[in-house]
Amino acid sequence: MNSEVYDVIVVGGGPAGSIAAEDLAKQGLSVMLLDRAGRIKPCGGAVPPQMLRDFDVPREVLEAEVTSARMVSPSNNAVDMPIEIGFVGMVDRGHFDEWLRERAATAGAVRQDGTFMSLGNSDGRSRELIYTPGKKGCTTEPVSVRARYIIGADGAKTKVGRAAVPGAEKLQSVFAYHEIVEAPQHESSLNRSTDFNFALEADPLRCDVVYNGKLSPDFYSWIFPHGKTISVGTGTAVQGFGIREAVTALRKQSGLDTARTIRTEGAPIPMKPLKRWDDGCHVVLAGDAAGVVAPASGEGIFYAMTCGRIVAESVAEAIATDNPACIKKARKRFMKKHGKVFWVLGIMQKFWYHSDKRRERFVTMCADADVQKLTWESYLNKKLVGRDPMAHVRVFIKDVGHLLGIGSETGKPDSKPTQL
Ligand SMILES: Cc1cc2nc3c(=O)[nH]c(=O)nc-3n(C[C@H](O)[C@H](O)[C@H](O)COP(=O)(O)OP(=O)(O)OC[C@H]3O[C@@H](n4cnc5c(N)ncnc54)[C@H](O)[C@@H]3O)c2cc1C
Structure with a gap:
């Protein structure tokens, strides 16, 4: 057992946690960034240029820059929406998240591979956190550490939130599933045998967004280009909906059914910010754990990073003023900025x-x-x-x-x- 006390432990090294850890470490605070390494976050990877500007992310980190979107209706009408004032960036979450975690480490955060297990006692000043070190699936002895503040940036299923924040288990979400396939190198490698081939002019600079109740009864489906790969996916909150079958159908309809499948994976996307993000003394949530994904679009990366930054500001303020109540300000500040939208x-x-x-x-x-x-x-x-x-x-x-x-x-x- 280890008795080290950090100013802050950030659980989760996705976009929210990495930004929070980096911002806090830059202020000279002692920060541990704990992440269950070994799994790439399932994600379409679309990001706005504002994310690059706000968080100093160079364009080289992007896998692709998309310059139009094609909206496809249930009757297969297509409307192209060219982007005349910029582009939509595409990140590969395997590379992007690691890049953010490394940047947090360069700023001074201590990176630790490991899985958060539980929270222990509070001594008034700090709270105990127990984790198992090593990559996901490793069987190692649990380790105990302490921190004045713990940021739960551990995604939509947040174990930190469930352990400390009342209501965190009620997070509303849609379930999203996608298949990463190899991008066809030549148009001839697309399957032309079906009659609904909207990706036939497969364009590496265009996102296809498909609105069709058969593919998603309450959300949308997508085909997003990522350079050498393509994400084909769909989302729904309807229990029992055949989400895999829907993606199989979408691949067939788009001529991508014969493309090589690289990965198949899914995860929940929160649809509503939680009413409460903190426990009032040591723990505060950020990103998907707090439920901050834009409804309708499912855009979560930019909002997770913005939320990570706002949560870090509130935690830094709590430390500077020795007033734990400051962590409550994070939700108010975020909602003031983005709540109406x-x-x-x-x-x-x-x-x-x-x-x-x-x-x-x-x-x-x-x-x-x-x-x-x-x-x-x-x-x-x-x-x-x-x-x-x-x-x-x-x-x-x-x-x-x-x-x-x-x-x-x-x-x-x-x-x-x-x-x-
Ligand atoms: C299929 C799909 C497609 C999507 N497409 C887009 C898109 O195109 N554009 C967009 O903006 N958003 C998209 N999203 C949403 C976006 O992925 C999320 O909103 C975003 O990743 C949230 O970031 P986060 O840092 O809050 O959480 P996450 O990215 O989920 O990161 C959580 C981190 O916590 C770690 N973790 C979890 N549990 C533990 C534990 N017990 N111990 C230690 N570490 C732990 C994980 O390893 C992970 O690194 C999509 C989501 C899905 C599921």
């Missing part, structure tokens, strides 16, 4: 992903210039959303009007969808 996106998800009729309409409206502008400005730069979260509501109202047949001239699509 999450709320609006949650309503949009419930409305547009409700039936194939609405999905059809949703894809059609993606041809609208206002919708494209709002989508790309808010996704790529996160600027519009900060300045004017109600812009989403205005477009939403306009589009509902459209759906109900009371749309004005301005609600008309600017380009016609293509029948595939």
